[in-house]
Amino acid sequence: MPNGWLGFGLAMAVSALLALIIGAISLRTKGVYFIMITLAFAQMLFYLVNSVKAYGGDEGLNIKVRSDFGLGIVLKNDLHFFLLVLLLLVASLAFMHMLMRSRMGRIVLAQRDDDIRTEALGFPVYRYQLALFVIAGAIGGLAGALLVNQQNYVSPNLMHWTQSGVLMIMVILGGVGTLAGGLWGALLMLTLEDLIAEITPHFNFYVGWVLLAVVLLAPKGLSGLSDLWRRWRTPASKAGGRP
């Protein structure tokens, strides 16, 4: 797909549409059931894509040409590519930051505390959850489009559940429920991967220990540590407060 605008736009639109369908069904369940049903959808799609030989099946597909955005952006140039990724990262974070501080964000935070209570205040909780699910899907599609461009290769392995696992580990390392958590988690995970890979091929063994330490010692991940640091610096600070 040489046209970047079209390709990235389609990746996001198709992902959002799939999220709408999968979310509409999965969000009728909660907790462990929700995890299992989304996992089931992922496995279903994984095997479906594996069986489509026209696009390489389980061997994947080489993508020779990177997306073309015009405007003097040349993605073959590593610096250009990096700047595009950085720009999209900042834009996504800015968007999500705005979302969290919006009226919708307030409802989303509330239903995380207590969905029945939120419903009892008159908010259609399911619709907000679905909207969020679709937004997450679209952002996932954007990330996918970037990844394919970076690797010049796309394979069904990206749809394997271990990929979701890696993303979950990043979020847990960084801190669940915070915007910065995803960022810190990804940074830590990829840095560890690079550093440890130079010493030993058994990278996952060591990441496992780090994950264990984080879950046991700092349940809020790296973002939790920065909270602790701030509290230590300003002991008189008040908890909570207005937006």
Add this chain to the structure above:
Amino acid sequence: MNAGNKSAVLDIRGLVKAFGALRATDGVSLQVLPGEIHALIGPNGAGKTTLVAQLSGQLQPDEGEIVFMGQTINAVSAHARVGLGMVRSFQITRLFKSFSVLDNVALAVQSLQPQRGSLWRSVARDRAVYEKAAALLEEVGLAGRADELAPALSHGEQRVLELALALATEPKMLLLDEPMAGTGPEESQRIVELIESLRRDKHMAILLVEHDMDAVFRLADRISVLVNGALIASGSPEEIRQDAQVRAAYLGDEVAS
């Protein structure tokens, strides 16, 4: 049945809800009139909370009709019933524990705003919402604790905040599920006064489920008694006090003196 069906705010007709062989709600019919506090009492396990859950839409009845302000609302979803003006409070305190006291009420106020769930509108610009929330906290006596996180409140204060959340949605009718649950005498006094002021100042219709008999006999215009899912009596506090069946089933010697 009561003659004043037409003017009733809430009219429950022959409601049935069974869980397997257990008929948790067994043909219940009752009305709540405008400006009336109708108390629902009954021993533990009588089916009071199950009834409230059907009225507020968390549970679907198997049979019967729920008519709210002239409209049958059986098929109306829980959140839409709040929009119609029927709002519940919870027996177990359910607050937003990561929110400040003020933010708790502000969210409830937000539910009345146009574009209440907008992705583009920042809460920081919602000054009017916060002013209204602050005024409400003033009214219920929690203004001094506005910036605390909700779990930092005492149990009694949490019960008041629970009520304030329901009030902030400007209901036409309140379903109060044991508002005094677990409160001490001073705290329940405070809640009784708050409920009294709702009837006096806002002419609000209230269905009050409560175990605290002092509070019930002080507040209620009418009392219905639920035992094993069915109503065994309905009438004025005086009639209920005298009813032999009720005393045998439930009141015992508590109000005999």
